[in-house]
Amino acid sequence: MYTIQGKTGDWELVIGLEVHCQILSKAKVFSGASAEFGAEQNTHVSFIDAGFPGMLPKVNEKCIEQCVKTGFGLNAKINTFSRFDRKNYFYADLPQGYQISQLYYPIVGEGYIEVTTEEGTRRIGVERLHLEQDAGKSIHDMVPGKSLIDLNRCGVGLMEIVSKPDMHSPAEAGEYLRQLRAIVRALGTCDGNMDEGSMRCDVNVSVRKVGETALRPRAEVKNVNSVRFVMQAIEIEAQRQIDIYENGGECRQETRLFDSVNLETRPMRSKENANDYRYFPDPDLLPVILTDEYIENIRRNLPELPEAKKKRYVEELGLTPYDASILTADVETATYFETAIQGQDAKKVANWVMGDLFAYLNKSAKTIAESPIRAIDLGALVGLIADGTISGKIAKEVFEIMAETGKAPAVIVEEKGLKQVSDTGAIEALIADILAANMDKVAEIKAGKDKLKGWFVGQIMKASQGKVNPALANQLLDKKLSEV
C-alpha cells in the first residue's frame, strides 16, 4: 500500500476525481450552434447560448446517446429517468446566470473502472455521470483592467464523471484517468484531449493515519489538466496536509488551485459568502425518459471497450495485465498493435511497441498516429527476426532506418544486404580464418578457458557485420574447435 511516512507515523491518501469530458457532437447540448473547438470568438454562439430573453433550451439527442454509451464504458447503471437542474451562480462566462446540470437525477448512476497498476488490479467506483453544459471562456490579458468573454464553448455538452473516494495513490489516480480517457476515446464520446481542455480534472484529496477509518476534511484541487499533473498535485497536496497535521494544525474543506509551475497548491480566492448554488429542477426542460429498447440498442452497437480488449489481450494473446492495459490505453495504440500482430507473435510485437516504438515516439514527440513506421511494417520486422532472416541486433538497426525512411523492413534488409548468412560453408571458412589467426586463444580454450568462446563469437559477428545467425555461429564454432 502507498503511504507517506511522516514524523508521527504513516499516512495514507484518500483520492477521488471529478472529470469533465466534453461530449463529441456536432452541435451544442441545448442549442443548434456548433460545438467545434477553435473557431473565431463568439461565432459558435446562438441567442440561446448568449442567454437572450425568451430563449429556451432543447436537448441534443446525440449528447444523451453519448452519455449512455459512456455509461456502458463505466460498467454503470443507465437511468431510464433523468432530469435537469439549474445550478445558479453569476459569472461573466455564464450568460443565463445558471448552468443546466443534473444534480438530483443523473442520466448514469453507479459504475466502476478497472485500474491496473504495478500493485495489481482494482475496481475504482464511479459515483455518477451527469450531463451538463460547459461555460464560456474569459481572457484577461488583452485589454488592461478588462476581461474579454468568448462564448464559443458555452453550451457545449459535458459529461461530469465523479469517482468514489476509492483511490489511494497518485499512480492509481493517474491510471484511473488514463483508463477513463481510453474508454471515452474507444467509445468516441470525447476526444480526451487534455491540452485543449476537452477533458478536465478536479482532484479531491485527503489524508489519514494508516488504520483510521473516518475521513478527514478534503481539499478539492481544481484544474489539474494532465495525468502527470494529477499525480504531482496529489503528492504535493497530501504532503501539505500531512505537514499541517504534524505541526499540530487542522485542515479544512476547501478549494485549491494547482500551480504546475511552482509545484504547489494555492487556496482559491474565497468570496465573502460561500457559494450557494440553489439547485432546482429546470422548468424549461422535462425529464429524459429512456426506453429499455433504446438502451439495449446502444449496448448492442458498442465498440469493444478497453477493459474487454485488455482481457482479450491477456487471455488470448498471453500478455501481462500491465502490458495489456498500456496497449489498450487509447484506441490508436490498440489499433496499431492489433494491425501489427497480424500473423506475428503478439508478445514479441508488444515488446517492440512498448519498447523501441514508444521510446522513438517519445524522443521525437510524435503520437502513434504520426508514427513513420507503419504497424504492418513493425509486424513484418518481428517476422523477419522470427524466421531467421535477420538477428535481433540487426533488427534494431533496421528499425532506425524504418523510422528515418518509412520503408518496409524487407526492402531495407535487401537494399543494405543485411540478411543473415546461413551458408554454413562460407561461415565455416570465416571461422577457420579467425581461428588460424588466433591460435593462442584456441590453445587457452583447449586448456579449459571456455569463456573465450564468447570472444570468438564476437569476432565472427564483427567479421560478418552481424549478419551471421548467432546460434549458427556458436554451433559451427564448436564444430571447428573440435576439428583443430
Next chain:
Amino acid sequence: MSFNEQTIKTVANLARLRFPKEDEAKFMADIDSILDWVEQLKEVDVTGVEPLVSVSPRETAIRADEVRDGNIQAELMANAPESVQGFYVVPRMVE
C-alpha cells in the same frame, strides 16, 4: 420566521443586488411578512406527496445533432453594452 438583516444581506449578495439601508429595511419587512403569510403551508399534511415539478406529464423534446444556428457575432456585438473585436468586455475578473 425572521428574515433578518443577515439573511437579506446574504440573499441580496447571491442575487447580485445591493441597496441603501432604508430600502434594505423595507424589503426585509416586506419579505418577512410574506414569509409569515406563507407559514400557513405548514398546516398541510404532505406526507408521501411527490413534489410536482411540471404539470406536463410528458418527457422532454429532443433536437437532432445538427448545426443550424450561430455565426451571428455581429448581431451579438450590436446588442452588447461593451465589446471589442467580437469579444464581450467586462471589468477584469480577478482570480
Next chain:
Amino acid sequence: MTDLVTLHIAEAADLLNKKEISAVELTNAHLAEMEKGRILNAYITETPERALADAEASDKRRAAGSALGVLDGIPIANKDLYCTAGVRTTAASKMLANFVPPYESTVTQKLKDAGTVMLGKVNTDQFAMGGSTMTSYFGVTKNPWTDEQGAYSLVPGGSSGGSAAAVAAGLCMGATGSDTGGSIRQPASFCGVTGIKPTYGRCSRYGIVAFASSLDQAGPMARSVKDCALLLGAMAGADKWDSTVAELPVPDFAAALTGDIRGKKIGIPKEYRPAGLNEQVAKVWDKGIQLLRDAGAEIVDISLPHTKYALPVYYIIACAEASSNLSRYDGVRYTERVPGATLDEMYENTRTDGFGSEVIRRILLGTFVLSAGFYDAYYIRAQRVRRLIYDDFQKAFETVDAILAPAAPTPALSYEAMKRMSPVDTYLGDVFTTPSSLAGAPALSLPVGLSDTGLPIGLQIIGKHFDESTVLQIGDVLEKAAGFDLTPRRVKG
C-alpha cells in the same frame, strides 16, 4: 359608416372578406383611436408604419385572392413581453428599455403568419410581475372604465393590463397577453374583456420574456369568446424551440362554439365562496350559475380543498423560478449597464438600477426559498402542495366538464387603494386565478355583469387539460346569455 373600432374580429373579418372595408382602413381607424387613447398609456411602443405595411400587404393578398384566413388584416397589439424582431421589447422594465430583439417569438410569428397587423407593444407590469401595471417602468395604464366621478382612477389589472385596456378601449381588436398566475384573466375581468389562459403547453413560450417557466402561458384577449377562439387557434401549437410545448393538433376552437351546452356538468367550487367574498362578485357569480343552468347545463357542487394554499404556493414557486430566470439580466450582453469597478459591482449596480422594487422583492424572495437550509421547507413543500392542488382539479374533472368561478375577488381597484396595500394584500388579487395556473388547466375569463358602481365583473370557466374547446363553448353560451355588450365610455381625444 360602421364604427370600425368597436367591431369584433369575427365581424371585421366578414367585412374584409366582402371587401366592404380594407385592412388599411381598419388599421387607420385603430391608429387614430390609439392617438386619442394615449391618455390611457396602454401602449409602450406604437408601430404605425409597421401596421400600415402589414395592412397593405394584407389588402394585396386579399385582392389577389390569397388571403391567409380569418385573421388576415386584423389589427392587434402585443404585450411587451413578446420579443418582436426589430421592434423594441422592454418587458416594461428599465433593464430592457432599449432592447430590440433580433428574433420573433413563436406566438407573434404565428399571428404574423396568419396575416394580423401589429399596431404596437402594450404595457404590462414589469417582467409581468404585478396585477395593476403599476410596476411598469413606463408608467401605469389607466382602466378605460372610469370611477363614479368619471375619472380614470382605476387600474386595468395586470400584468396584461395594457392588453386589456387597449382591447376595452378599442385601441386594437385583440391582443396577446400572458398569464402566470392570473395575468390574463384578472385584467380581463377589470376591463370587461374576454381572455383565455390556455392549458400549460398549448402555446410556445419561445421568445416570451420568462417570468416563471412552469406557469407562464401565452393567451389572447379580445372582445368576445369567439374572437379569443380565433386568436388562440392561430397562437397555439407545437414548436421546435420549446421543449415543454405539447405536440398536439390544434382543434378548430371557433367550430366548437355550438351554442348547445345541454347536459354539460359545471362544477361550483365551494372554496371560492369564502366568508367575506365581495357581494358584487358573489352576485355576478350567482347570475352566471343561473344562466348556465337555464342553458341546460347541470350545476354540481364540488370541492377543491387545497384552494386556500394556492396563493402562497404560487408565490414561492413563481418567485423561485423568476429569481433564476432573471439572472441573465446582468449588463454583459444586451441590457443597459451601470458600470462598476469589479464584475460583481457592475452586476449589482446594473441589476439594482434596472429592476423595479416589485421585481427585486420577488427575486429576493425566490432566492431565499431556494437557498441552502430553506429549500425543503419552502420550495419542496410548495411543490408538494402544488401536487395536491393539481390532484384536486383532476378529481373534480372526473365528475364535471368545467368549473365556473369568479375571476377576481373585486372589481377594478383604484390606484390610490392599491398604493396603500401591502405586498401580501396585492397578492390576494390572484386568489381565484392561481389554483388553475398551478394545475396548468385552461381558464377563460369573460365579463358577465356590472358592479353597483358600474364596473365590469368577470367569471372564469376552468376546463380539463387541453380541452379549451369545452371552455370556449361554455363561455360562448354564457356570454350570449349574459348579453354583456357594454364597453367603456369612448376616450375623447
